[in-house]
Amino acid sequence: MGGDRLQHAESSRVVARLEQEIGQGKRTILGEISAQSIQRFAMTVGETNPLYFDVEYARSHGYTDLPAPVTMLSSIVNWQPGPLEAHLRPDGTVDNNDPLTAGFRRLGGGQRLELVSPVVAGDRITLVSTMTQVYSKPGADGDLIFLIYENRYLNQSDDLRVICTQTLILR
Amino acid sequence: MAAISFSAIRPGDPIPSQMRRPTALQIFRFSAVTWNAHRIHFEKEYAQLEGYPDILVQAHLHAAFLAQMVTDWAGPDVRVVEFGWTNRRYAVAEVTLLLKGKVARVWQHAGRSLVACDLYEENEAGDLLVQGSATLLFPPS
Numbered sequence: 001m002g003g004d005r006l007q008h009a010e011s012s013r014v015v016a017r018l019e020q021e022i023g024q025g026k027r028t029i030l031g032e033i034s035a036q037s038i039q040r041f042a043m044t045v046g047e048t049n050p051l052y053f054d055v056e057y058a059r060s061h062g063y064t065d066l067p068a069p070v071t072m073l074s075s076i077v078n079w080q081p082g083p084l085e086a087h088l089r090p091d092g093t094v095d096n097n098d099p100l101t102a103g104f105r106r107l108g109g110g111q112r113l114e115l116v117s118p119v120v121a122g123d124r125i126t127l128v129s130t131m132t133q134v135y136s137k138p139g140a141d142g143d144l145i146f147l148i149y150e151n152r153y154l155n156q157s158d159d160l161r162v163i164c165t166q167t168l169i170l171r
Numbered sequence: 172m173a174a175i176s177f178s179a180i181r182p183g184d185p186i187p188s189q190m191r192r193p194t195a196l197q198i199f200r201f202s203a204v205t206w207n208a209h210r211i212h213f214e215k216e217y218a219q220l221e222g223y224p225d226i227l228v229q230a231h232l233h234a235a236f237l238a239q240m241v242t243d244w245a246g247p248d249v250r251v252v253e254f255g256w257t258n259r260r261y262a263v264a265e266v267t268l269l270l271k272g273k274v275a276r277v278w279q280h281a282g283r284s285l286v287a288c289d290l291y292e293e294n295e296a297g298d299l300l301v302q303g304s305a306t307l308l309f310p311p312s
Contacts, residue, residue, distance in 0.1 A: 112253070
């Protein structure tokens with residue numbers, strides 16, 4: 001863990017423990033997607049598309065309000081107000097207090113989004129997150145553990161809006 | 172931004188390429204809007220401690236660039252129904268990123284007009300930084 005090579009015996013043990021989490025959906029209310037948050041995200045990434053800034057333009061193209069840019073929902077690292085700075089890790093990341101993965105370096109392994117229906121300004125989003133797979137593979141410098149999550153984003157009517165399949169790599 | 176017609180699209184068609192050069196300010200604001208306090212995106216000394224020459228462009232910022240390239244080409248009446256990407260190699264601030272793509276497949280299914288695209292992001296040396304894909308739903312004509 002940390003800077004050390006992850007030996008196969010240790011990774012097998014961690015995988016076996018993580019496998020017990022598979023299929024257990026965790027439901028979290030994320031909050032409202034505001035017009036301001038949509039516009040700030042769009043502005044920040046350099047979008048000039050009036051869909052994200054002009055409500056009448058958005059409505060004239062079939063949206064009920066400003067749509068969230070394609071990658072916005074799954075880009076938000078933390079939806080909560082906090083934590084307190086003192087509770088952040090030294091590198092500035094949030095400690096998810098998960099004893100199963102504590103001490104590992106976490107790398108993003110990619111995402112795949114299924115955009116079922118547009119998310120628009122005013123939608124209140126709930127996330128249902130489920131681990132679907134965990135396995136280890138030998139890497140160049142010790143074993144890597146792959147965690148696959150299915151994150152379903154629902155709106156205030158519990159209608160499915162986005163499915164994000166995310167791969168996290170621990171080493 | 173002219174929209175493209177489904178009937179005009181063929182497999183192999185290139186998506187108009189775009190260029191980005193994310194600044195430290197853009198990277199900072201992206202961390203702000205995504206509520207990400209990871210020092211690797213705003214503190215050069217910390218990034219260097221982690222073995223990088225400078226602050227890193229966020230994985231999701233790369234993705235946002237590729238999504239923009241696709242939606243700029245497709246136009247406001249097209250819906251992105253699938254979008255995926257994998258980061259292959261890091262990029263630091265003030266590096267030129269070249270966004271490219273091409274149409275992989277054009278088909279109709281259950282009355283829906285669909286286009287699948289392969290997307291790429293490279294640096295000026297030609298290194299592949301991000302590999303991605305998108306599926307677009309075109310309006311009925």
